[in-house]
Amino acid sequence: MEVVESPSKRRPRFQYTLLEEYPLPLPAADEEDPLDVLRTRAFRWAEDRSQAVGDFRSPQWTSEGYVLVGKCMKHADCHAGKGRFFKFHGGQAENLRTYILSVWTSGECAGEDRVLRPTVACGTGPTHQDREDVLQVADQLLARNVPCTPTNVSAKLKRLIEPKHIAAILRQRRKQFGRNTSQLQASVPEFEAWAVASSNDYEADLRFARYEIRPEVLWGLLVRPFWEKLQELLPEPLLDVVICLDLAGAWEEGGVVQDGGNVFFCRWTRSFWPLILAMWPGNEDNEAYQEVVDVFREELHRRGMVPPKQLHVDWLRGAQPRRRGRAGRGRGQGRGGRRGRGVAAAEQPCPMQQGPERAIPPHLTSPALSQSPVLATMLAFHLFWKVTLRRMRERWPDPQFANYFFQSRRRFSRNGLRASQQTAEQAWRCLKRQLAPHEVCAHMDLIQALRRTVQIWSQPLTDELAKCDKGVRTLMATRRGVHLQRPQTPDPWMLADGQTIRRPGGLQTYFPSIGTIVNKSKARGGVSIQRLDMRNKTFLAMAVGKPVAVPQGHARKLYDFLAQQTEAQLLQQWQAEGFVVEAAGEPPRMSLKALRQVSLLK
DNA sequence: CCACTAACTCGACACCATGG
């Protein structure tokens, strides 16, 4: 008759040896249940050591606190209970600053790599190892800014894994992390803590106006130094603002709101001031713009500043490609939660957001909209858009868009000034340069880099610094050199001597006087200036951009354009010059080409 | 510039594994 095995005889199978003492952060205050604490720490260890542990038995309460026993889930035999086991217990270290997890192990791993879902009809599922390898390669690819596609991953794997498994694993990964690397993902809590703290810190250089953590990390930061400088310039009205969104590296999208227009440095150059820095991952169409505009408004309001007269949005590049990505699907499937917020600012929505569902891009490429010419008088401006509007309403495939476009434009458009995206583009490159040298792997890395950059940009430009080439690349100008409005007269140095000036963010350059420029050009035969004396005023006409000769009588012609008093007169003149092209059976259209030619613009 | 194709993405659904 067989004797019942004594516990001591069976025990050898469970002879645990200490594997390691693993330090981990102390449990937070709200993690009170020691069992939960131990369990999460055990999982954390398993993850850090790429060890699949599962199937925990009921926890036991011993003199050492709770003890958890689980087994390796990686191999077939382990899973069946004939392999390796793990035992965990833990507690605060003696110095009380860390949590020490004691990991014990018993038995050896045995059996083949366990196949997940062995019952599936298609054959084998991926193994744990498969998944780990795929995820690892995916991380590497993403960190290097290489598209993380099944093919790419497959090419980088050292062994063969079924493509459909790779695709499925990647899909799951995308669902969880999007395009973020796991390191970026892991840095979220740190970021969140800072975000909370920073939201109310009105003294800091960077302050959150918006942030969201889930499901994606996105934020808008206000850049205090530039807002304050702007406020100092009041009551001069803001003329225009350019919003620019662009890709910042592979893993996220950034936005810069730029007070591009007419912040004059030394009274003649236009420079950019970043007021808001925003990060908007991925595919939110125009919500990013809308959000940034909202933030901008709120801060203006908070500071009691007057809204800008013009608002330019670089919607073509930012919005169009994304749009296609979503074509054909319903609109509601975005994130319902965020929609509600846009409503508050709906008085001046982003152009793309209203129009008909998805049919906009062709219009946006129209030169009439994207490069409307500089028109010298209010009357010309009026006529130009009157003709164009009619054309849009009657000939363009989407009349609704025309209505929308004009509704939203009417309020802030004016003649004369066309804010160029160029400063915004340059600014963005500048920002990228500043960020590039720093390794940005975690959310806070980016914030730190931005903080450094803002510090550099916002240093005061003293008179001495303005003259020398060395020193910081500040975007600030000397105090008396900044204006929000276009100067009415040239500075004295422009007339007489020229000057050496350091442009914001750039190196110093010598700028000759206007006289010198003209003389030099004349000497090379490149410029011709036509003079027109009218009563008590003198007009000069010269080509801008390309140095071409001014045709005989051209100054007079331009003068006549300016002098027209009524719409009918101007229209007649424009028709005669071929600016307005009439065709049978359809509304007239503006010929930008002719217009440019006569303006002697390139 | 255009058409064609292979590669890719995504959502929906079913089903199983895992953890509580």
Add this chain to the structure above:
DNA sequence: CCATGGTGTCGAGTTAGTGG
């Protein structure tokens, strides 16, 4: 036992690359 998560499959739609 239930909730959650990971995987396979299918179909629809998009994108990038290639060759004319």
